[in-house]
Amino acid sequence: MSEKMTNKLKAIFSRTPMKMGLVALAAAVATILVLALYSSVSTRKAEARQSSFKIVDLDEKTIDPAQWGKNFPRQYDAYQRTSENYGTKYGGAGSEGAPLSKLKEDPRLTTIFDGYAFAIDFNQRRGHAYMLFDQAHTRRVTEKPQPGSCLHCHSSNTVAYRQAGLGQGAPGTLDEPFDSPDARKQLMAGFEAICKMPYKDAAKLADHPVACIDCHDPKNMALRVTKPGFLRGIDALARSSEPVPHLPSIEKWRKGDQKEAYEPNRDASRQELRSMVCGQCHVEYYCGPKVTLFFPWNKGLKVEQIEATYSDYKFPDGHRFFDWKHGKTGAEVLKAQHPEFEMWSQGIHARSGVSCADCHMPYTREGAIKISDHHVRSPLLNISRACQTCHRFPEAELKARVEAIQDRTRALMDRAEDAVVQLINDLEQAKKAGADETKLQPIYEFQRKAQWRLDFVNAENSMGFHAPQEAARILAEAIDYGRQGQLALRDVKVVAKK
Numbered sequence: 410m411s412e413k414m415t416n417k418l419k420a421i422f423s424r425t426p427m428k429m430g431l432v433a434l435a436a437a438v439a440t441i442l443v444l445a446l447y448s449s450v451s452t453r454k455a456e457a458r459q460s461s462f463k464i465v466d467l468d469e470k471t472i473d474p475a476q477w478g479k480n481f482p483r484q485y486d487a488y489q490r491t492s493e494n495y496g497t498k499y500g501g502a503g504s505e506g507a508p509l510s511k512l513k514e515d516p517r518l519t520t521i522f523d524g525y526a527f528a529i530d531f532n533q534r535r536g537h538a539y540m541l542f543d544q545a546h547t548r549r550v551t552e553k554p555q556p557g558s559c560l561h562c563h564s565s566n567t568v569a570y571r572q573a574g575l576g577q578g579a580p581g582t583l584d585e586p587f588d589s590p591d592a593r594k595q596l597m598a599g600f601e602a603i604c605k606m607p608y609k610d611a612a613k614l615a616d617h618p619v620a621c622i623d624c625h626d627p628k629n630m631a632l633r634v635t636k637p638g639f640l641r642g643i644d645a646l647a648r649s650s651e652p653v654p655h656l657p658s659i660e661k662w663r664k665g666d667q668k669e670a671y672e673p674n675r676d677a678s679r680q681e682l683r684s685m686v687c688g689q690c691h692v693e694y695y696c697g698p699k700v701t702l703f704f705p706w707n708k709g710l711k712v713e714q715i716e717a718t719y720s721d722y723k724f725p726d727g728h729r730f731f732d733w734k735h736g737k738t739g740a741e742v743l744k745a746q747h748p749e750f751e752m753w754s755q756g757i758h759a760r761s762g763v764s765c766a767d768c769h770m771p772y773t774r775e776g777a778i779k780i781s782d783h784h785v786r787s788p789l790l791n792i793s794r795a796c797q798t799c800h801r802f803p804e805a806e807l808k809a810r811v812e813a814i815q816d817r818t819r820a821l822m823d824r825a826e827d828a829v830v831q832l833i834n835d836l837e838q839a840k841k842a843g844a845d846e847t848k849l850q851p852i853y854e855f856q857r858k859a860q861w862r863l864d865f866v867n868a869e870n871s872m873g874f875h876a877p878q879e880a881a882r883i884l885a886e887a888i889d890y891g892r893q894g895q896l897a898l899r900d901v902k903v904v905a906k907k
């Protein structure tokens with residue numbers, strides 16, 4: 410269009426004596442016209458892209474997602490739909506009212522978790538809308554004392570932490586931007602304080618499941634991370650020597666002087682943040698009465714690196730770290746929880762730069778507008794948008810590929826569970842037969858190693874998909890340690906009988 414217009418102007422003025430000057434003037438006018446048009450089109454395009462109505466002024470105190478929803482109704486509507494129950498072959502919690510019980514589906518878990526709260530109540534996960542409710546109602550909470558740190562990943566607590574921090578004497582006010590030094594002091598002081606509170610008291614400070622403010626800057630909607638456990642954990646990972654090629658901003662930070670902490674909201678790329686926002690919660694963690702919640706990433710994200718971090722870690726009383734003493738054997742064992750971020754990190758998708766959001770929050774078109782699907786759920790309910798953007802295979806083929814990986818993982822996991830249960834049974838018998846406790850010590854270590862590996866894959870929620878080969882490696886080690894334990898036990902029994 411601009412060319413046509415300039416040509417016309419040229420034709421009219423080309424014969425006049427002041428040709429040169431007029432051409433310049435015409436060009437200037439045309440440029441202004443074109444720029445004006447362009448700027449109006451691009452403003453409208455940007456408006457359409459954001460579909461923001463700016464009805465509410467959002468700030469660092471706006472917790473209620475409904476308020477954010479006034480400006481961003483599409484994202485809010487989808488976010489609310491995380492209350493819809495579903496079941497895929499291995500994902501979701503079933504479409505009934507209550508989530509399916511993992512213990513009823515697989516009674517071996519009751520033996521494996523004997524003596525721990527997970528043996529009384531352990532369900533399939535479901536949508537984000539339920540995270541506060543399901544936590545408050547699990548028998549793990551209603552029948553056992555739990556710490557306030559449980560809420561770190563089950564509620565929107567960005568503001569609650571800062572408020573509590575101010576109460577602890579941290580400087581500044583709630584109006585300061587989240588990434589300011591004062592706000593960070595507030596956040597961390599409040600986090601420490603709320604972690605130590607009994608669950609019931611801390612729960613009074615939580616009104617919403619994960620909310621917009623936990624992943625977005627209210628000023629400009631940029632992605633950000635806000636959970637203290639993640640901020641500390643990712644800095645610990647950055648300070649380790651474990652290669653993290655899928656997190657290039659960490660590799661870059663390591664080349665600097667490392668005086669300041671690695672700070673995802675400053676250092677990470679948008680694509681990295683599209684996974685990190687999920688890594689705020691979908692991770693292995695320790696949250697018990699004795700210490701503040703932490704992510705055990707000091708040596709790296711792999712199963713044996715996390716195990717080594719735990720084994721080096723000492724409780725305040727000097728004792729080596731463990732989650733619980735097994736009810737039947739007395740072994741000091743570990744419980745793994747949803748290491749999605751860690752397993753994804755070992756897979757080909759992470760290595761290829763594919764984020765959690767690419768599969769679990771794929772772009773969706775609503776009229777002329779492209780938005781991120783805030784109805785976070787299984788990508789298998791959504792293969793065309795979640796996978797076919799990159800993989801040109803029919804839906805049924807992609808689903809079959811996922812299920813082939815999952816079926817293989819499940820079959821290997823069955824063998825690993827059998828190995829761990831049989832080791833537990835043998836240990837129990839040996840104890841009853843009066844075996845020497847000191848001789849049993851090394852065999853408790855086999856139980857610890859085997860159980861930790863089995864659980865790392867079992868508690869991970871993709872049934873192997875996020876990193877198929879890594880899942881198989883870990884399960885193979887679980888089977889091996891379980892059987893090694895049984896072999897070693899044969900020698901102990903002989904000694905015990907003498």
Ligand code: HEC
Pocket residue numbers: 497498499500501502534684687688691749750751753758759763764765766767768769786787788789811870871872874875
């Ligand atoms: C390449 C695509 C892809 C990426 C990237 C990905 N996932 Fe998944 N995820 C899947 C698939 C496929 C499943 C299996 C879903 C099923 O069984 O229904 C799954 C399962 C899950 C589940 C259980 C879902 C359910 O319905 O029960 C969770 C939770 C999850 N992923 C979180 C994450 C997190 C967190 C990340 C990033 C750290 C991530 N995923 C990265 C594809 C992906």
Ligand code: HEC
Pocket residue numbers: 491493494495500501502533534535536537539540541543544561562563564619623686687688689690691765766769770785786787
């Ligand atoms: C504040 C912590 C938190 C954050 C942040 C978070 N999740 Fe979750 N997520 C949870 C909890 C807790 C559950 C289980 C809720 C329940 O079972 O009641 C869950 C459940 C899920 C499920 C299962 C859904 C279903 O209906 O079965 C998927 C999939 C999932 N999350 C993916 C993600 C992805 C992808 C991200 C990042 C975009 C993310 N989550 C960010 C805590 C979080």
Ligand code: HEC
Pocket residue numbers: 530531532533534535543544547549550555556558559560561562563638689690691692693694696702746747868870
């Ligand atoms: C580091 C984040 C984090 C912390 C801390 C955390 N959770 Fe969760 N929780 C999750 C995620 C993510 C899920 C969904 C994935 C899953 O179920 O494996 C979940 C799922 C659950 C569920 C639903 C499935 C089930 O296990 O029955 C319950 C109940 C639950 N958590 C209770 C607790 C309790 C009690 C605590 C404190 C001891 C706690 N959570 C601490 C992240 C966390």
Ligand code: HEC
Pocket residue numbers: 458459474477478481484485488619620621622623624625630632679682683686687766770779780781782783
């Ligand atoms: C668990 C983290 C998480 C939560 C909670 C969350 N979002 Fe998002 N949101 C994302 C991600 C990831 C993107 C993609 C951003 C990107 O690629 O730059 C996004 C993008 C957006 C965008 C940009 C346009 C688009 O759709 O891509 C808007 C607007 C938005 N979210 C609004 C909201 C609102 C409103 C809420 C609360 C009702 C909310 N978000 C809750 C993770 C989250």
Ligand code: HEC
Pocket residue numbers: 757758761763767768788789792795796797798799800807808810811877878
């Ligand atoms: C943003 C692009 C992208 C998206 C989205 C994506 N993938 Fe991939 N996927 C890749 C890349 C890249 C590879 C590595 C292989 C390659 O380079 O061709 C890969 C590999 C795979 C593999 C081989 C896995 C292995 O361990 O060898 C499977 C299976 C797969 N994808 C399935 C899926 C499914 C199912 C989805 C949707 C839930 C999905 N992918 C979404 C890019 C993507």
